[in-house]
Amino acid sequence: MLEDGEEGGVKPWHLVKSLEEPEVCRNRRSSLRERERAKAIPEIYLTRLLSMKGTLQKFVDDTFQVMLGVNRPVPIAVKYFFDFLDEMAEKHEIEDAETVHIWKTHSLMQRFWVLILKHPQMIFDVEVSENVDSILSVIAQTFIDSCTISEHKVGRDSPVNKLLYARDIPRYKHLPYNLINGFPLAQIDSEQFSPFVALHDLYAYIVKYYDPITAALEEDPNGQKMQLAYRLQQISSLVENKVTDL
Template identity: 65%
Template sequence: MSSAGETGGPVSSADLLFSSQGTLQKFVDDVFVAILSTKRPPPIAVRFFFDFLDDMAEKHGIEDPETVHIWKTNSLPLRFWVNILKNPQFVFDVQVTDSVDAVLSVVAQTFIDSCTTSEHKVGRDSPVNKLLYAREIPRYKQLVERYYSDIHSAVSGCYQEMNSTLTELSGSFASEMNSLVALHELYKYINKYYDQIIMALEEDAAGQKMQLAYRLQQVAALVENKVTDL
């Protein structure tokens, strides 16, 4: 039997993967550019949170830009976008077959590699899924860097603007959401670190100004009749 390279015999799985990569390249490029584009202003929530991370780094004397990069990467690209890339059925009415799932896993891993600060090294022993986009990853890394830089340079997402946006959203979906259930789910997380959060809010200047510790104590009392000196 002739080999695949000679007269069109059997094609290896690696050959199929590389062939598919060439077909999908433009679509992967378009998705990554759409996710990491700032041609339209990023959502206020993203600007607000990234500003918060920058402020925390400055407050605690963290001057290593790689640390802040990792914070931002873990909070948005890896926690949100990778989940969507890997599981499109979360937002679209589609069924993901095993073969499609395998392809999406490679795309998601490529996105993860593009968000890291370490150099993407591959060798002859690297798995095929690491080799597929090895040439494109440096370019994708530049997209990530520019995305973070553009948001950092943009107008800050101030507290008043964020608060106004949340109030507007709450009003838009007031009839479709059970606020008590949402509050209870949030409080289950807060309750795990209740004492630490109260202490941090009492020591923080902005928290003192807005009486956040007192407000949280009131919420605790409402949710589970926690005994506090209100």
């Protein structure tokens, strides 16, 4: 194909001048391709997506059950924090159950579990490919939708990731509801929060590394100024004498 050159001559080019194509034309074609691709996904790839969902279904169910199930005692830290939120709601006379539900889901589900679902490489030595990252984003969004009180509504214009798990979300919703609303949790042993128990455990660690700790305190300028090595020796003598007396 030919066109007028800068100096009135002709210049050959092959079909599309990609390097000289105006920015507006490139953006227009890119937008058109994205719309066509978005339209093709529900029609062409929906069967493949449903097949993949069926393959992963048991793993997703097991994962959600482990994270939100109450078949085993919930960690003490979770119970303690959830009880604290309940106390704050009572103290400030907040009677809206949805408000407390949001507090708890944001603190545990969305700020902890969702982060791990979307980024497993944070705790596991794994490499997350682009395809796997897309799958995990869909599962994480399903998890978020499962932790809301409001009804999950979808329609013909809803994104594909919303449609994939639309029928499963009502089944998942009861899991965080049970966890948040006081199903059997782990019993708290008051002795585990005793300062004397904490000091005893700390001293057991100090005894194990007594010489290196003492040497480090003697070499540290702040330690020398506060006589920390000498104080540690005094504590050690008191503790050992106490044990001997017992």
